Amino acid sequence: MATAASLTEGAVAVLAAAEPPEKLRLTEATATAWRDGLIAETGRSKPPDRPARPARPALVPPREVPRRRIGPDPAGRIALLHALAHIELNAIDLAWDLIARFSPAAGAAGMPREFFDDWCRVAADEARHFALLGARLADLGAAYGDLPAHDGLWEAAKTTADDLLARLAIVPLVLEARGLDVTPGMIDKLRRAGDEASAEILEVIYREEITHVAAGERWFARLCRRQGRAPGVAWEALVGQHFKGVLKPPFNDEARRAAGMSPDVYGYFTDLGS
Numbered sequence: 001m002a003t004a005a006s007l008t009e010g011a012v013a014v015l016a017a018a019e020p021p022e023k024l025r026l027t028e029a030t031a032t033a034w035r036d037g038l039i040a041e042t043g044r045s046k047p048p049d050r051p052a053r054p055a056r057p058a059l060v061p062p063r064e065v066p067r068r069r070i071g072p073d074p075a076g077r078i079a080l081l082h083a084l085a086h087i088e089l090n091a092i093d094l095a096w097d098l099i100a101r102f103s104p105a106a107g108a109a110g111m112p113r114e115f116f117d118d119w120c121r122v123a124a125d126e127a128r129h130f131a132l133l134g135a136r137l138a139d140l141g142a143a144y145g146d147l148p149a150h151d152g153l154w155e156a157a158k159t160t161a162d163d164l165l166a167r168l169a170i171v172p173l174v175l176e177a178r179g180l181d182v183t184p185g186m187i188d189k190l191r192r193a194g195d196e197a198s199a200e201i202l203e204v205i206y207r208e209e210i211t212h213v214a215a216g217e218r219w220f221a222r223l224c225r226r227q228g229r230a231p232g233v234a235w236e237a238l239v240g241q242h243f244k245g246v247l248k249p250p251f252n253d254e255a256r257r258a259a260g261m262s263p264d265v266y267g268y269f270t271d272l273g274s
């Protein structure tokens, strides 16, 4: 495959790829080419409003997604792994959308090279997470696309399409941080159900997701400093404006602290009793 002429051109090609194998292949190729210095510039290719998606899974409202009772019966574990694979597929696109939408030409003038390094690394991690979950689904006789999936995951991207600070406030610092809160419980349940192979995959994902939240926190704080805003105050304001859900305790303070998040900030909404 020819290397993309620019990083945003590569990002847009991933977003335009509907089939997961192609999305994964382009992600790996573009992230590696950027890392190795084979792509010289970020460029100015614009991302689509929505990434391309395969014909299956059917995208449905959250309440129509099958429940995931985790136990010896593989159906519940398949439902869980399928839902997680769907989240990872969206996470691949979210990383590339961030790169393309907020590249210097798209208005976030002066983002340094390390900003793009971080989100390319995140995109490559998410692609690997999807592949791990896909392989485990195959072990269990299932595949991504077999079950309906949640249609709301691109919502956060849409509501934060004009504001990099808002995108960072919501995607890594609310949604991915929420993943850190709930993943250890899933790992325990999988182990109790005797599914060590799935538990181990979730442990890999969990460790790497801490680094994604850390990247979000680092760039959020850096942009706030540049804009002369206090990060905690800015985060509260942006979450209030752009996130319609509730920040649900219990929080995983240990993992959040490891990612550089402060309980003084994310605990604010709980203190208000919301």
Ligand SMILES: [Fe+2]
Pocket: 088, 091, 125, 126, 129, 205, 209
């Ligand atoms: Fe992931």
Ligand SMILES: [Fe+2]
Pocket: 091, 122, 126, 176, 209, 212
């Ligand atoms: Fe992630």
